[in-house]
Structures are given as structure tokens and as C-alpha cells.
Amino acid sequence: MNASNQPASVQTPWLWPVLVTTTVALFVASLKVGSAPIPLWDLATGNAGPEAATLSLILAEIRLPRAILAVFVGGTLGLCGAVLQGLLRNPLAEPGLLGASSAGALGAVIALYFGLTATLPLALPLGGIAGAVLGIMLILFLAGRGARPSTLILAGVAVNSLAGALTALALNLAPSPFASLEIVFWMLGSLADRSFEDVTIVLPFVLLGWPILLMLRRPLEALTLGEDVASSLGFDLRHLQLRVVLATGLTVGACVSVSGNIGFVGLMVPHLLRPWVGHHPGRLVAPSALGGAALLLGADLLTRSPVLGQELKLGVVTALLGAPLFLHLLWHLRTRLL
Amino acid sequence: MVSSPEGYTGGWTRRVGRWLPMMALLAAGIASATPQRIVSINLCADQLLMTLLPRERLISVTHLAADPTQSMMAGQARGVPVNHGRADEVVRLKPDLVVAGRYSQTQTVALLRALGIPVLELDVPSSTEQLIKQMDDLGQRLGVSQTAHIEIERFRRALDELDRSELPNRPLAALYRVNRGTEGRDTLIGELMHRAGMRNVADELGVRRWGTLPMESLLLAQPDIIIVEQSSDRQPAMAHQFLRHPALRRLLAETQTALLDSRDWSCAGPWLTRPLAQLVQTRARWSDALTEPATVQTPP
Numbered sequence: 267m268n269a270s271n272q273p274a275s276v277q278t279p280w281l282w283p284v285l286v287t288t289t290v291a292l293f294v295a296s297l298k299v300g301s302a303p304i305p306l307w308d309l310a311t312g313n314a315g316p317e318a319a320t321l322s323l324i325l326a327e328i329r330l331p332r333a334i335l336a337v338f339v340g341g342t343l344g345l346c347g348a349v350l351q352g353l354l355r356n357p358l359a360e361p362g363l364l365g366a367s368s369a370g371a372l373g374a375v376i377a378l379y380f381g382l383t384a385t386l387p388l389a390l391p392l393g394g395i396a397g398a399v400l401g402i403m404l405i406l407f408l409a410g411r412g413a414r415p416s417t418l419i420l421a422g423v424a425v426n427s428l429a430g431a432l433t434a435l436a437l438n439l440a441p442s443p444f445a446s447l448e449i450v451f452w453m454l455g456s457l458a459d460r461s462f463e464d465v466t467i468v469l470p471f472v473l474l475g476w477p478i479l480l481m482l483r484r485p486l487e488a489l490t491l492g493e494d495v496a497s498s499l500g501f502d503l504r505h506l507q508l509r510v511v512l513a514t515g516l517t518v519g520a521c522v523s524v525s526g527n528i529g530f531v532g533l534m535v536p537h538l539l540r541p542w543v544g545h546h547p548g549r550l551v552a553p554s555a556l557g558g559a560a561l562l563l564g565a566d567l568l569t570r571s572p573v574l575g576q577e578l579k580l581g582v583v584t585a586l587l588g589a590p591l592f593l594h595l596l597w598h599l600r601t602r603l604l
Numbered sequence: 605m606v607s608s609p610e611g612y613t614g615g616w617t618r619r620v621g622r623w624l625p626m627m628a629l630l631a632a633g634i635a636s637a638t639p640q641r642i643v644s645i646n647l648c649a650d651q652l653l654m655t656l657l658p659r660e661r662l663i664s665v666t667h668l669a670a671d672p673t674q675s676m677m678a679g680q681a682r683g684v685p686v687n688h689g690r691a692d693e694v695v696r697l698k699p700d701l702v703v704a705g706r707y708s709q710t711q712t713v714a715l716l717r718a719l720g721i722p723v724l725e726l727d728v729p730s731s732t733e734q735l736i737k738q739m740d741d742l743g744q745r746l747g748v749s750q751t752a753h754i755e756i757e758r759f760r761r762a763l764d765e766l767d768r769s770e771l772p773n774r775p776l777a778a779l780y781r782v783n784r785g786t787e788g789r790d791t792l793i794g795e796l797m798h799r800a801g802m803r804n805v806a807d808e809l810g811v812r813r814w815g816t817l818p819m820e821s822l823l824l825a826q827p828d829i830i831i832v833e834q835s836s837d838r839q840p841a842m843a844h845q846f847l848r849h850p851a852l853r854r855l856l857a858e859t860q861t862a863l864l865d866s867r868d869w870s871c872a873g874p875w876l877t878r879p880l881a882q883l884v885q886t887r888a889r890w891s892d893a894l895t896e897p898a899t900v901q902t903p904p
Contacts, residue, residue, distance in 0.1 A: 300820050301818055301820040301821045301824060302820070302824050317824075320823050320824060320826060323823060323851055323854060324820050324823055324824070324851070327849070327850050327851035327854075328819055328820055328823075328851055329820075378840055378841075378842070379839075379840055379841060380840075381839075381840055383840060384840055440839070440841070441839040442837060442839035442840060442841035442843070443673075443674065443837055443839075444782060444783065444835075444837075444841040444842070444843035445839075445841055447783070447843075448783070448841060448842045448843065451842055458784075458818060459784060459818060459819045459846055459849060461848075461849050461850055461851070462850070463848070463850075576815070576816065577816060577818065
């Protein structure tokens with residue numbers, strides 16, 4: 267936990283191979299595992315038997331888009347968690363706890379249920395992005411850089427409950443009778459039965475936002491030396507903050523608009539990876555993308571486990587995994603919180 | 605001796621005289637026990653009551669009953685004052701009976717009862733037998749047994765006429781509701797599927813009442829018939845997005861499909877013969893296609 271215990275330059279050499287292998291393995295597993303296992307090798311070699319047509323349809327139209335979405339959404343949440351934690355120098359910062367995700371969900375809900383998407387399909391991700399950007403801006407306004415963790419968490423609570431209440435209100439006022447039942451999806455998220463249509467909704471914004479987030483590596487590193495030093499090194503902090511707001515808003519907003527609000531990924535991933543990059547916030551950024559992808563692929567596999575006979579909501583699994591870690595972090599921060 | 609005939613007649617009149625007030629009381633009692641001002645605060649109750657009751661005794665139905673996207677009796681509900689199922693509205697109507705749903709309105713029902721208003725809670729029938737019992741009970745309670753019996757008889761006859769459960773060849777059917785829902789054998793629609801001579805994918809997946817039908821399971825089941833719930837409500841919602849999924853569209857294009865209007869079977873009532881007739885037709889189309897394999901099926 268303590269950075270001074272490790273030499274500053276140490277990055278575990280096997281971190282990348284491990285992350286890449288895990289992500290690839292989980293990606294393949296999420297193609298294979300489901301209501302029926304798909305024998306990928308047999309299907310590829312034409313030995314899958316009479317069910318081949320159905321199985322390849324399931325593979326191509328259901329499991330592949332689902333796995334790709336898990337990579338995009340999980341990667342985005344991990345990436346944004348690392349960037350926000352670095353920018354705010356606060357281990358509790360992440361899109362879910364700060365309310366960016368729920369604000370994004372609110373934007374998407376308004377776009378979808380009030381008919382904007384019917385006239386303009388792009389309205390769905392754009393609504394999500396608008397919501398997420400506003401959410402982060404509100405957070406930075408309430409508790410800017412260097413705020414105490416308690417202030418930041420309280421600001422997150424405020425934004426989260428406001429966005430949650432407005433989402434419930436919007437769904438109640440929506441003309442569709444199904445709207446109020448669908449609040450579960452927006453609050454807890456799911457990747458079940460999504461299609462390539464959803465992938466194409468997210469793709470452009472991920473392609474736009476991820477490079478911006480990945481390039482924040484150096485300014486975040488400079489920021490660890492203090493804001494004054496960072497400015498003297500030529501990093502404009504207002505500019506940096508603006509880039510973070512826009513890039514997180516773009517990616518989180520677009521992802522939430524197809525997956526619903528999935529919490530705790532952005533909290534867990536940077537925290538788990540931090541010891542392996544020598545506690546460098548800058549070096550944490552890129553691995554957090556892969557880590558988030560792997561975590562969400564794994565969590566999505568758990569939702570398909572037949573133990574309960576029912577699909578779990580994805581946000582339920584990530585909360586079950588993430589909430590204990592959150593409590594653990596709070597326990598260790600309690601001296602600073604008070 | 606002399607008094608004997610007089611005593612007889614006197615005894616008779618006296619006896620009648622003694623009984624008359626009691627009979628009058630009894631008659632009055634029946635009349636007062638038969639509610640005259642009835643308010644419904646549940647969409648399914650609205651439609652059953654509009655079927656059974658003369659218009660003047662039904663003093664209010666829910667706003668949903670008048671909404672053509674929710675109710676198939678919106679035309680009949682026109683002109684009936686509507687309520688939104690709230691206790692304060694209902695109290696002002698001074699009903700002598702409120703009919704409510706059993707599961708959705710427990711708070712309102714408790715409040716109305718505490719205010720001394722009699723409430724009848726309708727169960728959600730899970731079989732046609734339970735539905736018939738419900739109509740029968742309702743008829744007795746409302747003093748319209750005769751209408752209820754006519755409706756029940758007509759319903760029974762239609763069920764018998766449409767029964768295909770004994771046909772040897774039973775196609776496998778999948779029920780796909782909005783938001784990926786499905787229903788098993790212990791539901792009305794499950795029973796209708798059985799009566800139409802179909803096997804139900806939900807039964808094979810172990811769903812007895814309500815459950816989710818993931819698209820993967822639907823594709824793997826390779827059903828002969830797909831029954832799609834058609835919501836007349838086209839307002840944008842996630843619910844309708846699943847029907848646009850490319851995998852489902854592919855399956856629908858090559859499978860016999862029945863499109864059931866959700867208004868016809870979201871509530872239990874004698875109108876359930878309508879979706880049953882549709883299922884029977886779809887089954888017939890399926891077996892025709894079996895005998896003429898060259899026929900190209902076109903999805904509706």
C-alpha cells in the first residue's frame with residue numbers, strides 16, 4: 267500500500283503478459299459459455315453437427331457483440347477510474363461513485379423514452395454523454411482537485427441521488443407503460459441480448475475517448491509532484507481537467523447508454539493494479555483499461571452462472587465484488603476522512 | 605270447537621303476519637347486500653365488470669380502461685368516469701363496493717377498508733378453471749349470476765370447440781413477451797398454448813409460471829412456432845428493442861409466428877378465446893406447412 271516501500275521505477279515485468287492473457291482467456295470463455303457451451307474449435311472446423319447453424323448464429327449475433335461490449339464498457343470504466351483517481355489524487359474517485367454513470371444513464375433515459383432516438387439514433391449516446399459530462403462538471407464544482415475524500419464522496423452521493431431521482435421521475439413521466447419497470451436496467455446494468463447495433467453505438471466514442479485518456483499518462487505523472495511543479499513543467503491544469511471531463515464524459519456516457527449503470531469497476535481495477543505499477547498514477551492508466559475489460563468479462567460470465575436459474579444483473583455482480591473493497595478502502599482512509 | 609276454523613284461519617294469518625316482516629327484512633337485506641354503486645380500481649376488474657354489470661351500476665373505472673393502448677374495451681369505457689386507483693378519489697365517489705386487484709393495491713385496499721368501504725380483491729387466475737370460478741363468484745356477489753352463467757357457458761363452449769390438445773402432433777412453441785419474458789404451464793397463456801395443441805419451450809426450461817427467455821435459449825430450442833406479444837403501445841422503451849435483435853429477426857423469418865395483442869390476454873376474462881383462436885390458426889398453418897414442405901412461409 268505504501269509507495270515508499272517500493273523503488274519508484276519498478277513496474278512488474280509480467281503485468282502486461284498476465285493482463286493480456288487473462289483478458290483473451292475471459293473473452294474466449296465468454297464466447298464459449300452460456301445457455302449451451304459452444305464448441306468453438308468444432309464450429310471452426312465444420313464438425314459441430316446438426317446444430318452448427320444455430321450455434322454459429324448465437325456466436326456471431328449474441329455472444330460476440332456481448333463480449334466486445336464487455337471489453338468496451340469494462341475498459342472504459344477501468345480507464346476512467348484510473349484517470350479520475352490520478353487527477354483528483356483520491357483513491358475513491360470513479361465514474362460510478364462520483365455519479366458520472368448515473369448522470370449518463372439519466373441523459374440516455376431522457377433521449378430514449380421521450381422519442382429523441384426515434385428521430386435521431388445518435389441521440390441515445392449523445393444523451394448519455396451530455397449527462398455524464400454535466401455530472402462530472404458538477405462534481406468538480408462541488409469538490410475540485412485536492413478535496414478531501416469525504417468531500418468528494420459526499421459530492422458523489424449528492425450527484426448520484428439527484429441523477430437517480432431524476433431518472434425515476436423521467437421513467438414515471440415517460441409515455442411508455444414499460445418505462446417504470448425498466449429502471450432496474452438503468453440502475454444495475456446488463457449486457458444480456460445486446461447486438462452489434464449497440465457495439466456500433468459505443469465504438470466511435472470509445473475510439474475518440476480512449477486515446478485522449480491514454481495520453482493523460484504524463485500529465486498525471488507530473489501531477490504527483492504537486493500542482494505547482496506540474497504547471498512549471500508546462501502542464502496546464504485547467505486544460506488537463508477539461509480533457510478529463512470531456513474524455514470521461516464521451517466514453518462513460520456512451521457506454522452507460524447501452525449497458526446501464528455498472529458500478530465499482532473503476533474503483534476496483536486501479537486499486538488492484540496500483541501495487542504492480544509502482545504506485546505511479548500515470549503508469550496505472552493503460553493497464554486499467556485491460557484490467558477493466560477483464561473484470562467486466564469475468565463479471566458478465568458470473569451473471570450467466572446457472573446457480574440461481576435466473577440471469578443476474580451485471581451491476582449486482584460488480585457491486586457484490588466491489589462493495590467489500592470500497593468498505594475496506596473506507597476503513598483504511600477513516601483517519602483521513604475524519 | 606267453534607273456534608277451530610277461526611282458530612285455523614286466525615292461526616294462518618297470525619303465522620303469515622309473524623313471517624311477513626321477517627321476509628320483508630330478508631328481501632331488503634338481499635337488496636342492500638347487492639352493491640349498487642361499484643367502483644373498479646384495477647384494469648382487469650374494469651373489463652370483467654364491464655362484461656357483467658349493467659352500465660348504471662358501474663360508477664367508475666380506471667383511466668387505463670379508457671386507454672385504447674391498454675384496454676380492449678376502451679370504447680365501452682367511454683363516458684364512464686375514470687379514477688387513478690387512489691383512495692381519496694374513490695372515497696368521494698361513495699361506492700358500496702370497490703373491486704381491486706389482489707397484489708398491486710394492498711395499501712389502497714387497507715386504507716379503504718379502514719374507512720369502512722367494502723373491498724373485493726380479485727385474484728389473478730392462473731387457469732381457465734380459476735377464471736370461471738372467479739366469474740361465478742363475482743356474479744353472485746354482484747347479483748348478476750345469470751349474466752355470469754351465460755358468459756361462462758359461452759366461454760366453456762368456445763374452449764371446447766377450439767380444443768386441439770388431443771391432436772397427436774404437438775409443435776414446440778416459444779412464447780416471447782416484451783422485455784424477454786415467457787410463461788409456463790401454470791399460467792393462463794400456458795394453458796391456452798396447451799389447449800391449442802402446442803408444447804411450451806418454457807416448460808422444457810423449467811419455468812412453471814413467469815420467467816425470462818434469453819435469446820440464446822430461444823434459438824437453441826429451435827421452436828416450430830414463436831408466439832410474440834404485440835404491445836399496441838409503440839412508445840419508445842427498451843422493451844421493444846429486443847424484437848429488433850438481428851438473431852431474433854432471423855429466427856422469426858423462418859418460423860411460424862403468432863402475434864398476440866397483449867390487451868387480449870394481459871387480463872383474465874372470457875375474451876381469452878380470441879388469443880386461443882389465433883394460436884389454433886397458427887398451429888393449423890404449421891401443420892399445413894408440414895404436409896406441403898415446398899410452401900415458403902412468410903412472416904406476418
